[in-house]
Amino acid sequence: MKQLFGIVKGITSIMDKLAGLCFFSVMLLIVANIILRTVFNQPILGTYELVGFLTAMGVALALAHCAFQDGHISVSFIMEHFPRKLQSSAAVLVNAASLILWVAAVWSLGKYGHTMRIKGLVSPSAEIPVYPFIYLVAFGLLGLSLVLFYQFLASFGKVLGNDSAKKVAR
Amino acid sequence: MSVFLVGLIGIAFFFGLVMVRMPIAYAMALIGFVGFSYLTSVPASLDMVAKELYNTFTSYSLSVIAMFVWMGFLAYYSRIGTSLYVFAYKMVGHLPGGLAIATQAACAVFGAICGSNTATAATMAAIALPEMEKYNYDKSLSTASIAAGGVLGVMIPPSVIFILYGTATEQSVGTLFMAGILPGILLTFLNMVMIYLLTLRNPSLGPAGRKSSWKERISSLRGGLGEALAVFILSVGGLFAGWFTPTEAGAVGAGGVLLVSILERRLGWEDLKKSLVDTTRTTAMIMLMLAGAVIFGRFMAISRVPFELANWVGSLPLPPFAIMGMILFIYLILGCFIDALALILLTIPIFFPVVVNTLGYDPIWFGVVVVLVVAMGVITPPVGMNVYIIKGVAPEIPLETIFKGVWPFLGTIVICLILLMIFPGIATFLPELLTAL
Numbered sequence: 001m002k003q004l005f006g007i008v009k010g011i012t013s014i015m016d017k018l019a020g021l022c023f024f025s026v027m028l029l030i031v032a033n034i035i036l037r038t039v040f041n042q043p044i045l046g047t048y049e050l051v052g053f054l055t056a057m058g059v060a061l062a063l064a065h066c067a068f069q070d071g072h073i074s075v076s077f078i079m080e081h082f083p084r085k086l087q088s089s090a091a092v093l094v095n096a097a098s099l100i101l102w103v104a105a106v107w108s109l110g111k112y113g114h115t116m117r118i119k120g121l122v123s124p125s126a127e128i129p130v131y132p133f134i135y136l137v138a139f140g141l142l143g144l145s146l147v148l149f150y151q152f153l154a155s156f157g158k159v160l161g162n163d164s165a166k167k168v169a170r
Numbered sequence: 171m172s173v174f175l176v177g178l179i180g181i182a183f184f185f186g187l188v189m190v191r192m193p194i195a196y197a198m199a200l201i202g203f204v205g206f207s208y209l210t211s212v213p214a215s216l217d218m219v220a221k222e223l224y225n226t227f228t229s230y231s232l233s234v235i236a237m238f239v240w241m242g243f244l245a246y247y248s249r250i251g252t253s254l255y256v257f258a259y260k261m262v263g264h265l266p267g268g269l270a271i272a273t274q275a276a277c278a279v280f281g282a283i284c285g286s287n288t289a290t291a292a293t294m295a296a297i298a299l300p301e302m303e304k305y306n307y308d309k310s311l312s313t314a315s316i317a318a319g320g321v322l323g324v325m326i327p328p329s330v331i332f333i334l335y336g337t338a339t340e341q342s343v344g345t346l347f348m349a350g351i352l353p354g355i356l357l358t359f360l361n362m363v364m365i366y367l368l369t370l371r372n373p374s375l376g377p378a379g380r381k382s383s384w385k386e387r388i389s390s391l392r393g394g395l396g397e398a399l400a401v402f403i404l405s406v407g408g409l410f411a412g413w414f415t416p417t418e419a420g421a422v423g424a425g426g427v428l429l430v431s432i433l434e435r436r437l438g439w440e441d442l443k444k445s446l447v448d449t450t451r452t453t454a455m456i457m458l459m460l461a462g463a464v465i466f467g468r469f470m471a472i473s474r475v476p477f478e479l480a481n482w483v484g485s486l487p488l489p490p491f492a493i494m495g496m497i498l499f500i501y502l503i504l505g506c507f508i509d510a511l512a513l514i515l516l517t518i519p520i521f522f523p524v525v526v527n528t529l530g531y532d533p534i535w536f537g538v539v540v541v542l543v544v545a546m547g548v549i550t551p552p553v554g555m556n557v558y559i560i561k562g563v564a565p566e567i568p569l570e571t572i573f574k575g576v577w578p579f580l581g582t583i584v585i586c587l588i589l590l591m592i593f594p595g596i597a598t599f600l601p602e603l604l605t606a607l
Contacts, residue, residue, distance in 0.1 A: 020446035023236050023453070027428075030237075030421035034414070048230050051417065055236060056227035062454035071451045072193035072458065073509045077552050079191045090190040097187075098196045101203060108220035137224050 001157065008068065008150045015143050016065035022058030026051055046126025053123075053133050060140025067147040084158075091155035099148040102141050109138035173209055177473025180205040184466070194512040195455070198462030205469035219465055226461040230417060232337060235456055237420025238328045240449040241405070241427055242284035247441040248431035250398055251280045251293040257390040259301065260382040267369030267376035269305060270315040271362045273298045277319030278358040281326035282402040283427060286452075287510075287548050291320030291556040295563040308375040309567050311368065314549075314575025317556040318361055321545045321583070324510070325354035327406050328423065330456065331510055331544070333416070335537045337460070338518040339526075343416040344409045348604060349534045349597045353542065353590060360582040368578060397434070401426040410604065456511060463515035470519055480524045490529040491591070497521055498543050498587075505547025509555070513544050538597040539590055546583050549576045 029050060037043040044050075066072060079087050113134035121130045180201050187197040199219070207215035226232065245251070258272035258279075265271060276298070277290050284290055294316045302312035324331045327347030336343040369376040382390075405423030408414040414422060431437035437445075470476055483493055504513055518540075526533045548556045557572045590596055 016447065016450050019450040019454070020443075023240060023449055024446065026233060027237060027240070027421045027424050030418055031425045034418060034422065051233050052228040052230045055229075055233035056224070058236060058450065059227045059454055059457040062450035063458060066451045066454040066458075067193075069451060071455050072195055073455060073512055074191045074193045075188050075507060075553070076191050077507075078189045087191075094187070094190055094192045094196075097200060098192065101196065101200045104203075104216060105199075105219050105223060108216040109223065112217070112220040112224065133228065134220075134224055137227055141223070 001153070004150055004153070008147055012065040012068045012143060012147060015061040015140070019058045019060075019062035019065075022054045022061065026054045026058070029054070046123060046128065049123040049126055049128060053128070056133055057136050057140075060137045061143070063140050064143030064147050067144050067151075088155055088158035092152065092159055095148055095152035095155055099145055099152055102145045102148060106138045106141045106145060109134055109141065113138060173473045174475060174478050176205060176209060177470060177475035180469060180473065181475070188508070194509070194516070195459040195462040198459070198466035198516065202462070202465035202467070202469040205473065206465070209469070209472050218468055222464045222468065223461050226464055227457060231415075232457065232460065234333055234343065234415075234417040234420045235330060236449060236453040237417060237424050238330060238333065239286070239452050239456070240445065241328070241401075241420060241424040242286045242289045243445040243448045243452075244424060244427040244431060244437070244442075245280065245283045245398075246289045246293050247445045248427065248434075248436040250283065250427070250431070250436070251276065252297050253390070254279050254398060255294065255297045255301075257387070259379065260387045260390045263379040264381035265366070266373050266378050267311070267365040268379055269298065269302045269307060270311055270365045270369075270376055273302075273315050273319050274322070274358050274361045274365070277316075277322045278326055278354065279398055281323040281329075281354065282406070283398050283423065284323055284328075286330055287320040287323040287545065288555055288559055290323030291317055291548075291559045292563070294319055295560045299560070299564055302376075305377050305379050307377070308575075310571050310575030311365070311375045312575075313557075313560045313564065313567055313572040314579055315361070315365060317549045317554070317560055317572060317576060318579030318582070320556040320559075321548060321579075322354055322358055322361075324541060324545050325350050325357055325538075327351065327354075328420070329541070331514060331541050332537065334456070334460070334511060334514050335518060335541060338463070338515060339522050339533060339537070341533050341537060345534055345601045345604075346537050347406060348410055348600045349538050350541070351600055352596050353538055353586060356589065356596060357542075357582065357586045360586055361579060364578050364582045397427075397430045401430065459512055459515055463519070466516070467519045476520050476523050479520060480528045483524045484528040490531070493529060494525065494531065494591075497525065498539065501540060501543045502546060505544045506550045507553060508547070509553070510541075510544040510547055513547070514540070532594065532598055534601055535590070535594045535597045539587065542583060542587055542590070546580060549579065 029047060033044045033047040079090060113131045116134055117131040122128060123130060184197050184201045188194055203215050203219050206218055255272060255276040258275040259269055262268045262271050273294055277294055280290055280293060298316055299312060327350050329350060332346040332350060333343050336346050401423055404426055405419045408422060409416060409419035486493060525531050525536050548554055551573050560572055561569055
């Protein structure tokens, strides 16, 4: 379990750093475009699309780390009043349902990306192929699914009273 | 089973999942996916989920969120707030409750470069609490005034909640930003008056500090206020003037704060990295919630819940203001339990058609009112986010002490709300003025 914790932490951390780089690039791209447009009357071709693609990459790559840090908003004050065992059992169900949902989304995005690849769909101005970005969104959700899988195992361990799982999950 | 009933069951299941601690974004996406599958087919629903996720994440207009979020975190880590606070308390620190009054002014100005109530509260808590402690301020007043000041961060543009409202209702983000200015200033003023009256009645709550000379006041202008105003004028001013799109305004704002902070050596490499880590986490959280809300909204649309609700409300034998009052009351109650961002995304698709199409209220005005009401949730028990942030900065102060001090500030928000209901022009005047120019 500790090993899995380290692997998940490492992967999500790298993905998150790449996400930060994407957002940094969005800012630079937009500012550069404004300067070139205003001063030289020569905007960067396809800025609109590139900003969308970079944002999608940033968001997708950040999803897993956000989940790993419990950053997705949830309402916890009701469950806090219930016994720990019941809380862990609920967490098992919540993690399992979430895992199924996002794995289904990954599969569906993969299928969607494959269709766009065959169709040869490109962005309107810069004519950049769209499918790699769909795959990237699927990859980001796959990272999220990995975190949920780990959290599912950790919560399952808690239900079974596995102390090491408890410590790692903390 | 009728589609409407399926929609209502879906809403009930959604609240069930939220109560067992499923993240709100997941719960919206899951119920949206399952409900849509039930009413159409599983392949159609899978297809819808994939397309909505991709379209939401690649949306140019939504990339504004990351930029304004980063702008706020850059302002937080570069400690611009410290200079703002120093200037404010040199101006009014000699008055009874002066430090708490200064906190409101600093929160308002900091809110002009930071669109988040939590970042505003965290910044001011770290700066203002030790100062107020030094002057023996009552702990309830000192902590609650910062929590309430944090609300100004969402009212005064840029504001992430206004961006989400604009996205969900297809209203102009620039117009919403402009509509928030006067109510934000009004709330700042009301909070200041409240603090002054409280300390006038009981001076021991906030003893007056030392009076600063004009030389000290002018010298404190350097570093902070000038930069904040310059970035605000360039970024949000550029948006109002029509030079930039909202996304460009956000990027210019983030770039501006970054440039100023680097030039003034306020921001180190570690601070920059921290600002990016916080930005990725917050943006991912908001964007997944947005995607979840879109998926949930698709289910709601085919289940016809918003339309049936609008028809039902339209047939009620009540005047529009009474229905509006009921809707705001629902927001107030839900706001005590659900995060403001999630609440806006979840309820706007349901209530917006009722308020705007059926009752005939102005969509921009409704945006300001609803943001103000849900913002109350950040200082009310049991999940008042700002209160927990202040508790994090000052763990020795009991939560009850902070919540006790919040009551007068809830009063000022209610007064602001009533004034907005009686005089809608407080929100609509500036946007109308800009349109007329």
